[in-house]
Each structure stands twice: as structure tokens, then as C-alpha cells.
Amino acid sequence: MSDSVYKVVELVGSSDKSWEEAAKNAVETAGKSLKDLRVAEIRKLDLKIENGKVVAYRAKVSLSFKYGLGG
Amino acid sequence: MSDSVYKVVELVGSSDKSWEEAAKNAVETAGKSLKDLRVAEIRKLDLKIENGKVVAYRAKVSLSFKYGLGG
Amino acid sequence: MSDSVYKVVELVGSSDKSWEEAAKNAVETAGKSLKDLRVAEIRKLDLKIENGKVVAYRAKVSLSFKYGLGG
Amino acid sequence: MSDSVYKVVELVGSSDKSWEEAAKNAVETAGKSLKDLRVAEIRKLDLKIENGKVVAYRAKVSLSFKYGLGG
Amino acid sequence: MSDSVYKVVELVGSSDKSWEEAAKNAVETAGKSLKDLRVAEIRKLDLKIENGKVVAYRAKVSLSFKYGLGG
Amino acid sequence: MSDSVYKVVELVGSSDKSWEEAAKNAVETAGKSLKDLRVAEIRKLDLKIENGKVVAYRAKVSLSFKYGLGG
Amino acid sequence: MSDSVYKVVELVGSSDKSWEEAAKNAVETAGKSLKDLRVAEIRKLDLKIENGKVVAYRAKVSLSFKYGLGG
Amino acid sequence: MSDSVYKVVELVGSSDKSWEEAAKNAVETAGKSLKDLRVAEIRKLDLKIENGKVVAYRAKVSLSFKYGLGG
Amino acid sequence: MSDSVYKVVELVGSSDKSWEEAAKNAVETAGKSLKDLRVAEIRKLDLKIENGKVVAYRAKVSLSFKYGLGG
Amino acid sequence: MSDSVYKVVELVGSSDKSWEEAAKNAVETAGKSLKDLRVAEIRKLDLKIENGKVVAYRAKVSLSFKYGLGG
Amino acid sequence: MSDSVYKVVELVGSSDKSWEEAAKNAVETAGKSLKDLRVAEIRKLDLKIENGKVVAYRAKVSLSFKYGLGG
Amino acid sequence: MSDSVYKVVELVGSSDKSWEEAAKNAVETAGKSLKDLRVAEIRKLDLKIENGKVVAYRAKVSLSFKYGLGG
Numbered sequence: 070m071s072d073s074v075y076k077v078v079e080l081v082g083s084s085d086k087s088w089e090e091a092a093k094n095a096v097e098t099a100g101k102s103l104k105d106l107r108v109a110e111i112r113k114l115d116l117k118i119e120n121g122k123v124v125a126y127r128a129k130v131s132l133s134f135k136y137g138l139g140g
Numbered sequence: 141m142s143d144s145v146y147k148v149v150e151l152v153g154s155s156d157k158s159w160e161e162a163a164k165n166a167v168e169t170a171g172k173s174l175k176d177l178r179v180a181e182i183r184k185l186d187l188k189i190e191n192g193k194v195v196a197y198r199a200k201v202s203l204s205f206k207y208g209l210g211g
Numbered sequence: 212m213s214d215s216v217y218k219v220v221e222l223v224g225s226s227d228k229s230w231e232e233a234a235k236n237a238v239e240t241a242g243k244s245l246k247d248l249r250v251a252e253i254r255k256l257d258l259k260i261e262n263g264k265v266v267a268y269r270a271k272v273s274l275s276f277k278y279g280l281g282g
Numbered sequence: 283m284s285d286s287v288y289k290v291v292e293l294v295g296s297s298d299k300s301w302e303e304a305a306k307n308a309v310e311t312a313g314k315s316l317k318d319l320r321v322a323e324i325r326k327l328d329l330k331i332e333n334g335k336v337v338a339y340r341a342k343v344s345l346s347f348k349y350g351l352g353g
Numbered sequence: 354m355s356d357s358v359y360k361v362v363e364l365v366g367s368s369d370k371s372w373e374e375a376a377k378n379a380v381e382t383a384g385k386s387l388k389d390l391r392v393a394e395i396r397k398l399d400l401k402i403e404n405g406k407v408v409a410y411r412a413k414v415s416l417s418f419k420y421g422l423g424g
Numbered sequence: 425m426s427d428s429v430y431k432v433v434e435l436v437g438s439s440d441k442s443w444e445e446a447a448k449n450a451v452e453t454a455g456k457s458l459k460d461l462r463v464a465e466i467r468k469l470d471l472k473i474e475n476g477k478v479v480a481y482r483a484k485v486s487l488s489f490k491y492g493l494g495g
Numbered sequence: 496m497s498d499s500v501y502k503v504v505e506l507v508g509s510s511d512k513s514w515e516e517a518a519k520n521a522v523e524t525a526g527k528s529l530k531d532l533r534v535a536e537i538r539k540l541d542l543k544i545e546n547g548k549v550v551a552y553r554a555k556v557s558l559s560f561k562y563g564l565g566g
Numbered sequence: 567m568s569d570s571v572y573k574v575v576e577l578v579g580s581s582d583k584s585w586e587e588a589a590k591n592a593v594e595t596a597g598k599s600l601k602d603l604r605v606a607e608i609r610k611l612d613l614k615i616e617n618g619k620v621v622a623y624r625a626k627v628s629l630s631f632k633y634g635l636g637g
Numbered sequence: 638m639s640d641s642v643y644k645v646v647e648l649v650g651s652s653d654k655s656w657e658e659a660a661k662n663a664v665e666t667a668g669k670s671l672k673d674l675r676v677a678e679i680r681k682l683d684l685k686i687e688n689g690k691v692v693a694y695r696a697k698v699s700l701s702f703k704y705g706l707g708g
Numbered sequence: 709m710s711d712s713v714y715k716v717v718e719l720v721g722s723s724d725k726s727w728e729e730a731a732k733n734a735v736e737t738a739g740k741s742l743k744d745l746r747v748a749e750i751r752k753l754d755l756k757i758e759n760g761k762v763v764a765y766r767a768k769v770s771l772s773f774k775y776g777l778g779g
Numbered sequence: 780m781s782d783s784v785y786k787v788v789e790l791v792g793s794s795d796k797s798w799e800e801a802a803k804n805a806v807e808t809a810g811k812s813l814k815d816l817r818v819a820e821i822r823k824l825d826l827k828i829e830n831g832k833v834v835a836y837r838a839k840v841s842l843s844f845k846y847g848l849g850g
Numbered sequence: 851m852s853d854s855v856y857k858v859v860e861l862v863g864s865s866d867k868s869w870e871e872a873a874k875n876a877v878e879t880a881g882k883s884l885k886d887l888r889v890a891e892i893r894k895l896d897l898k899i900e901n902g903k904v905v906a907y908r909a910k911v912s913l914s915f916k917y918g919l920g921g
Contacts, residue, residue: 073650073651073662073693074648074649074650074651074662074663074666074667075648075649076646076647076648076649077646077647077648077649077697078857078858079857079858080855080856080857080858080917081855081856081857081858081914082854082855083854083855086231087158087229087231088159088230088231089157089158089159089197092187092194093187093194094854094855095855096187096189096192096194097192097193097194098855098917099855099917100189100192100193101192103192104192106189106192107188107189107190108186108187108188108189109186109187109189109194110184110185110186110187111184111185111186111187113252113253114252114253115250115251115252115253116234116235116238116250116251116252116253116272117249117250118238118242118248118249118250118251119249121238121239121242121243121245121246121248122239122242123234123235123238123239123251125854126231129858130187133649136648136666136667144295144296144307144338145293145294145295145296145307145308145311145312146293146294147291147292147293147294148291148292148293148294148342149360149361150360150361151358151359151360151361151420152358152359152360152361152417153357153358154357154358158229159230160228160229160230160268163258163265164258164265165357165358166358167258167260167263167265168263168264168265169358169420170358170420171260171262171263171264172263174263175263177260177263178259178260178261179257179258179259179260180257180258180260180265181255181256181257181258182255182256182257182258185256196357200361201258204294207293207311207312215721215722215733215764216719216720216721216722216733216734216737216738217719217720218717218718218719218720219717219718219719219720219768220431220432221431221432222429222430222431222432222491223429223430223431223432223488224428224429225428225429236428236429237429240429240491241429241491267428271432275720278719278737278738286366286367286378286409287364287365287366287367287378287379287382287383288364288365289362289363289364289365290362290363290364290365290413299444300442300444300513301443301444301514302512302513302514302552305542305549306542306549309542309544309547309549310547310548310549313544313546313547313548314547316547317547319544319547320543320544320545321541321542321543321544322541322542322544322549323539323540323541323542324539324540324541324542326465326466327465327466328463328464328465328466329447329448329451329463329464329465329466329485330462330463331451331455331461331462331463331464332462333455334451334452334455334456334458334459334461335452335455336447336448336451336452336464339444343542346365349364349382349383370586371584371586371655372585372586372656373654373655373656373694376684376691377684377691380684380686380689380691381689381690381691384686384688384689384690385689387689388689390686390689391685391686391687392683392684392685392686393683393684393686393691394681394682394683394684395681395682395683395684397607397608398607398608398611398682399605399606399607399608400589400590400593400605400606400607400608400627401604401605402593402597402603402604402605402606403604404597405593405594405597405598405600405601405603406594406597407589407590407593407594407606410586414684433715433716434715434716435713435714435715435716435775436713436714436715436716436772437712437713438712438713441515442513442515443514443515449712449713450713453713453775454713454775468536468537469536469537469540470534470535470536470537471518471519471522471534471535471536471537471556472533472534473522473526473532473533473534473535474533475526476522476523476526476527476529476530476532477523477526478518478519478522478523478535480712481515484716499792499793499804499835500790500791500792500793500804500805500808500809501790501791502788502789502790502791503788503789503790503791503839504573504574505573505574506571506572506573506574506633507571507572507573507574507630508570508571509570509571520570520571521571524571524633525571525633551570555574559791562790562808562809575786575787576786576787577784577785577786577787577846578784578785578786578787578843579783579784580783580784583657584655584657585656585657591783591784592784595784595846596784596846610678610679611678611679612676612677612678612679613660613661613664613676613677613678613679613698614675614676615664615668615674615675615676615677616675617668618664618665618668618669618671618672618674619665619668620660620661620664620665620677622783623657626787641863641864641875641906642861642862642863642864642875642876642879642880643861643862644859644860644861644862645859645860645861645862645910701862704861704879704880725870726797726868726870727798727869727870728796728797728798728836731826731833732826732833735826735828735831735833736831736832736833739828739830739831739832740831742831743831745828745831746827746828746829747825747826747827747828748825748826748828748833749823749824749825749826750823750824750825750826752891752892753824753891753892754889754890754891754892755873755874755877755889755890755891755892755911756888756889757877757881757887757888757889757890758888759881760877760878760881760882760884760885760887761878761881762873762874762877762878762890765870769826797868798869799867799868799869799907802897802904803897803904806897806899806902806904807902807903807904810899810901810902810903811902813902814902816899816902817898817899817900818896818897818898818899819896819897819899819904820894820895820896820897821894821895821896821897840897
């Protein structure tokens with residue numbers, strides 16, 4: 070039954086517009102090599118600041134995909 | 141003093157645009173029958189993925205409303 | 212080495228549009244007096260509700276800045 | 283063995299005197315319709331403030347009772 | 354988009370054999386009335402003891418099902 | 425929209441009678457200078473002990489008030 | 496420096512009046528044999544219910560005392 | 567009211583078959599000397615591995631029993 | 638001293654019988670390529686449900702193995 | 709009883725030698741203006757890295773001091 | 780299989796030099812009577828302060844040893 | 851914007867001297883192949899014990915580096 074084993078990874082995506090786009094960047098970058106992603110949980114949201122202004126929205130996402138297929 | 145008792149429920153809303161709209165869907169669906177909602181806390185955010193693409197933003201919200209008025 | 216000591220504060224920002232704007236309001240209000248902000252972590256997201264409708268998105272952010280420069 | 287299934291609910295009670303009375307209000311309001319309550323765990327305590335004065339003590343309690351008997 | 358709103362409930366199941374059976378009792382009791390259950394997360398495991406012996410295994414499970422269909 | 429930014433502070437109050445009075449002392453001491461307090465969450469309760477006897481009940485409370493008005 | 500080693504224990508006290516008295520019962524029962532108690536942190540508060548009424552307030556307290564002096 | 571004071575202890579049991587048996591070993595070993603055990607909460611489950619194979623299931627359980635009766 | 642560095646990974650195993658078998662599937666699938674596994678901590682247990690019936694028990698396990706040997 | 713109210717602040721100290729020195733820097737910088745510090749809890753430890761090398765140890769500490777005396 | 784039951788205790792050690800020495804003091808004080816200690820997890824680090832200076836580093840450690848051998 | 855995606859990994863380092871050296875071993879072993887490490891958060895500290903003596907200090911660190919560059 071080893072085909073039903075999944076691996077969990079955490080990625081951090083970034084966007085200058087929104088946390089939705091930051092999470093999407095992380096997921097879709099991973100999705101190029103990982104074909105079996107189904108759900109991604111948000112672990113943390115933060116903001117990068119320069120000169121008192123918000124310059125990026127960042128989202129840490131937890132992804133699971135079939136073990137043995139890279140990552 | 142039983143009129144001041146509140147019940148807490150958790151709902152999960154979904155949207156293909158944003159977590160704001162996902163949370164709003166959950167709150168406003170509940171709001172049709174629950175007249176005394178005042179605040180909703182976000183418990184969890186996640187993403188639904190199909191073919192390596194994000195297809196939905198989901199938000200789990202915790203709502204409180206007067207006990208005895210449904211839910 | 213006291214110049215490397217930072218203080219952590221928590222602020223809650225609000226917006227009728229999005230959590231991104233709520234967090235940005237908190238950070239940029241603080242940024243007027245605090246010149247050394249670099250990162251802000253999101254501690255909590257919630258919603259203010261009136262008459263069954265969402266009227267504000269609120270974000271609690273944790274900021275750190277050099278100790279001794281106000282706050 | 284379905285008769286041994288319990289449901290968990292969270293209620294928030296309020297009192298102008300004490301958290302004990304706040305929790306008791308929540309439990310005993312529920313107890314009117316739920317005959318099988320045995321234990322209630324405190325999940326959160328807070329205070330309502332008006333004009334710089336404490337006007338209410340509130341307690342969020344988690345209750346379990348037999349599934350299928352309302353709630 | 355209200356059809357995509359889910360409600361989360363917590364149930365406690367019990368068994369004299371295993372936590373698997375305890376969780377299954379909770380889920381399948383709920384499943385009689387709730388047709389759209391898909392996943393159940395375990396929130397807590399405990400044991401009931403009498404005269405120094407384990408007499409029951411109990412599992413608290415968190416279930417989500419479509420809002421408006423009972424619960 | 426900077427007028428809607430709030431700051432969060434934590435205070436510890438003390439009383440030889442009850443946690444209610446301990447929390448009230450913290451809130452009402454702060455309330456002398458902070459006019460816009462509305463809610464205070466309890467973060468921790470503890471006891472001070474001398475010679476095997478409880479001599480004080482202490483409550484750590486988290487307060488939010490309008491940013492820029494002191495604290 | 497072994498004289499400065501402390502041991503941590505958790506006790507649950509009970510009272511039909513208040514959580515303050517429940518915690519005090521736990522501390523002062525322990526205090527009969529443990530001479531060096533200085534602080535006790537509250538880990539959990541709950542309620543015992545019979546026939547829909549609150550019959551006891553219970554407090555779980557964490558105590559530390561010098562290692563080697565019983566407990 | 568000192569007769570109503572309970573002490574909490576944590577034990578780790580082990581089994582080569584199941585977590586149920588691991589927890590039962592911990593509880594029933596304690597039960598030989600502690601006559602008043604009523605409930606045991608599971609705090610952690612883990613596995614011991616040798617040569618890439620699972621050789622034991624381990625369960626950390628939290629037990630409470632009347633203070634003054636050993637432990 | 639780099640030979641003493643370990644890497645932590647999280648895997649999710651699945652079984653239609655028990656959480657023990659689910660965890661074992663995850664560990665032993667990993668164990669085929671990772672020779673130095675010694676302990677695996679359970680991070681989460683859940684259930685997959687179809688048509689109101691439990692169809693799989695799933696366990697998320699955290700494993701550590703020598704860094705540089707794959708994973 | 710307002711003299712017994714304490715305020716809690718979080719500071720982050722830094723050192724190129726150890727977390728002990730990082731925490732000490734935070735405490736003793738604060739100690740110049742805050743005369744009543746008695747205990748500081750460590751909330752988080754981290755490392756700053758440049759070119760693959762550790763360049764600073766950082767400690768986030770939580771301090772409490774008498775309310776009304778600065779901070 | 781009762782010989783494989785372990786008991787968990789928490790001790791707090793102290794040192795004027797480092798948290799390593801504080802934890803070591805706790806472990807080695809316990810180690811005089813407990814022969815089967817194998818691992819100790821750090822639960823909390825703090826600092827004792829007098830006159831604005833750090834006077835002790837303290838570490839709370841969680842130890843497990845064979846049940847029935849003291850502690 | 852895939853160039854801004856980071857991956858998070860957890861490593862456990864070990865030292866017979868200090869947790870600082872344990873964390874440094876983990877970071878600098880990883881730093882040989884991962885050029886873009888900037889910060890490492892400490893997730894857990896523990897001690898390895900043999901014959902009642904501390905033989906190693908271990909630190910679990912969480913590192914993030916650019917996705918696609920190994921790990």
C-alpha cells in the first residue's frame with residue numbers, strides 16, 4: 070500500500086499585491102513538478118516592510134503530494 | 141440572565157477569488173437566519189488545488205450568536 | 212551592544228476592503244513614527260459584522276522596531 | 283453503540299459579578315434542554331469594559347451531551 | 354455561493370475495543386443524518402477507567418458537512 | 425483610515441481576594457489614561473504563595489486601545 | 496548547585512464556591528508537606544455538573560518546590 | 567476539603583501491537599498502586615523503529631488520582 | 638561534526654484497518670531508502686469518509702534521518 | 709491597589725556569542741530605565757545567517773515591570 | 780510488558796552561567812537517584828533578574844525514567 | 851514570480867558543548883549546499899543522557915532557502 074504515502078512540504082510564496090497571490094505563487098511553482106497536489110494549508114502570513122511601507126505579502130503554505138515524485 | 145448566553149459555531153466558506161469573499165460567504169449565509177452576529181474570528185485558511193492550479197480559497201470562521209435562535 | 216535591541220508591539224488595523232489593507236493601515240500608521248520596521252507577522256484575522264453583513268476586515272500585526280525610538 | 287456518541291458545543295455566558303456566575307449561566311441555560319451534561323471546560327475568560335470600567339465577566343465553556351438530544 | 358458553506362461539529366465516540374472503532378461510531382452515527390461528510394479530524398483521544406482497568410477508548414472527532422442539512 | 429488603528433498591551437493585576445478583582449485592578453488602572461478600552465482578554469491566571477498560603481491572585485490581561493493615545 | 500533544583504507537579508483542587516477556593520485547596524493541601532512553594536500557575540479550569548446544575552468548580556494548578564523534599 | 571485534591575502524572579506505555587495496548591499497559595501498571603484512576607488523556611503517540619521496521623507503539627498518558635496515595 | 642546532523646520530514650500514511658498500519662506504511666515506505674530512522678512522532682490522525690462510512694485511517698508522522706542520505 | 713499593576717513588554721536582544729548574552733543585552737538595556745524587573749521569559753530563539761555562516765544569536769524575551777514607570 | 784512503562788517528570792535547574800549548565804544541574808541531580816534517564820526535553824527557559832542585572836539562567840526540563848524506580 | 855518562492859526544512863544539530871554549537875552545526879552543514887539561507891528559527895532544544903550524564907545538546911532548527919536549489 071506504499072502508493073498511498075504522501076509527503077508534506079512547506080513553501081513560502083511572495084507577492085506585492087495580496088496573500089492570495091503569494092500562496093498561489095508557492096503552489097503553482099511547486100505544481101510544475103508535483104502533479105498530485107490537492108490541498109494547501111496556510112501556516113503563517115507576514116509582511117515585508119521597507120522605509121515604513123509594505124513591499125510584499127508573504128504566505129507560508131503546507132502542501133502534500135505523493136511520496137517518491139520529487140519535491 | 142439567560143438572555144446573555146451566546147453559542148459559538150464554526151463554518152467554512154469558499155470562493156474562487158479571495159479569502160475575504162470566502163469568509164463573507166460563510167458569515168452572510170449564516171446571517172440569513174442568525175440576526176445577532178457581531179464578530180467572526182478566522183480559525184484557518186486553506187486552498188483547494190486541481191491540476192496544479194488553485195481553484196478555491198477557503199476560510200474557517202468562528203461565529204457567536206444568541207443561544208436559542210437556531211444555528 | 213544595546214543598539215541591537217528591538218521592541219515588539221501588536222497593532223490592530225481595519226479596512227472595509229481586505230485584510231491586506233487592514234494590515235497595511237496598521238503598519239503604515241506605525242511607520243510614520245517608527246523608522247526601522249522591517250517585518251510584520253500576522254497574529255489574528257477577524258471580521259466585524261453589522262445586521263448580518265461584514266462591515267470591516269481586521270488584522271492584528273506584530274511589529275518590531277529599535278528600542279528607545281518610541282512606539 | 284451509537285447511544286454512546288456525544289456532541290460538543292461551546293457557549294459564552296456573562297455576569298456582572300464573577301466568571302463563576304458567567305459559566306454557571308451558560309451551563310444552566312443549556313441544562314434546561316440538555317439533560318445529560320456532566321462536565322464543562324473553560325475555553326476563554328474575558329471582560330467587557332465601558333467608560334474605563336468592567337461591566338461584565340464572560341466565560342466561554344465547552345459542553346458535551348448525548349447526540350440526538352438537541353443543542 | 355451559499356451552497357459551498359460547511360458547518361464544523363465535534364463528536365465524541367466510544368468503544369471497548371479501539372480508538373478506530375470509537376471514531377467510526379461517532380462518524381457513522383452522524384452519517385445517518387449527514388450525507389455529505391468527507392473527512393474527520395481527530396482532536397483528542399482518552400480512556401475511561403474503572404477499578405484500575407481500561408473500560409472504554411474514546412475519540413473526539415471534528416466533522417464538516419454542508420450547512421443547512423441538520424447537525 | 426489611521427484613526428481605526430488599535431494597540432494591544434498586556435498588564436498583570438493583583439488582588440488578595442479574587443481573579444475578578446485582579447483583572448479589574450489592571451483594567452481600571454489603565455482606564456485612567458486610556459479612554460477607549462472595550463474588551464480585555466485573560467491570558468493567564470496564577471497565585472502568589474508565602475509560607476504555604478495563597479497571598480495573592482494575579483491575572484494577566486490583554487487590552488486594546490486607540491493607537492496614539494498613550495499606553 | 497543541586498540545591499537550586501525544583502520539581503514541578505500538577506494538582507487539581509475542587510470547591511463548590513469558586514475557582515479561587517479550588518486552587519487554594521490544591522495549594523494548601525500540598526503546602527502541608529511542601530515548605531518551599533512560591534508560585535502556582537493555573538493550567539485549566541472546569542466545572543462538574545449534576546442534573547443540569549454546577550456542583551463543583553475545579554482548578555488544575557502547576558506548582559514547583561525544592562527537589563528532594565517530597566511531593 | 568483536602569480529600570478532593572488530585573495529582574496529575576504522565577506515564578509512557580509501550581506495546582508491539584497497538585497504541586491501545588501501550589496506553590493500557592501504562593494505566594494498568596499504575597492501577598496496581600493507584601486505586602482511584604478514572605480517566606486518562608493521551609498526550610502523545612510515537613513509534614520506535616529498528617532497521618527500517620516499526621518495533622513498538624508508544625503512548626504518553628496523563629492520569630489523575632487522589633493526592634496522598636502514592637504515584 | 639556534520640555527521641550528526643539529522644533532517645526531519647513529515648509523511649502521511651493510509652490504511653483501511655487502523656492508524657497503526659497507516660503509520661507503519663508511511664515509516665516502512667520511507668525505510669526502504671532511509672536506513673537511519675529511529676523514532677517517528679505522530680502529528681495528526683484523521684479519517685477519510687465516503688457515503689457516510691469510514692474508508693481510510695490516515696496518520697501524519699514526523700521522521701528524522703541522517704542529512705545527506707536522501708528523503 | 710494600582711501600585712501592584714505590572715506591564716508586560718517583549719524585547720529582542722542580539723549577540724554574536726550566545727543566546728545568554730542576547731537575552732542579557734535585552735534585559736540590561738531595558739534595566740537602565742526600568743528599575744523593577746524581576747523575571748524574563750524566553751519566547752523565541754533564532755539565528756541570523758550570512759553567506760552560510762551564523763552571524764548572530766537572537767532571543768525574544770518577555771519582561772514585566774511596574775505600570776506607569778515607562779517602557 | 781509493565782517493565783516498559785516510563786514516568787515523566789519536570790524539573791527546573793538554575794545556573795549563573797548558562798542554560799546548558801542549568802539543564803545539566805537538573806538532569807544530573809535527578810541522575811543520582813534515577814539510573815535510566817536517556818533524553819530530556821527543554822520546556823521553558825527564563826532569567827532571574829535583580830537590580831536590573833541577570834543573576835540566573837533557568838531551564839525547565841522534562842525527563843522520563845522507568846516507573847517504580849523513585850522520582 | 852517563481853524566483854521568490856522559498857522552501858522550509860527542519861534539521862537537528864548536535865554538540866557536546868552548547869545549543870549554540872548544535873544549531874550552528876545544523877545551519878553550516880546545510881549552508882554548504884544551500885547558498886541563500888538568511889534566518890533559522892529554533893523549534894526545540896533537548897539533551898542526550900548516558901549513565902546519568904549529559905552527553906549532547908541538540909537543537910532542531912527551521913531553515914528557509916530558495917526553492918529549486920536542493921535541500
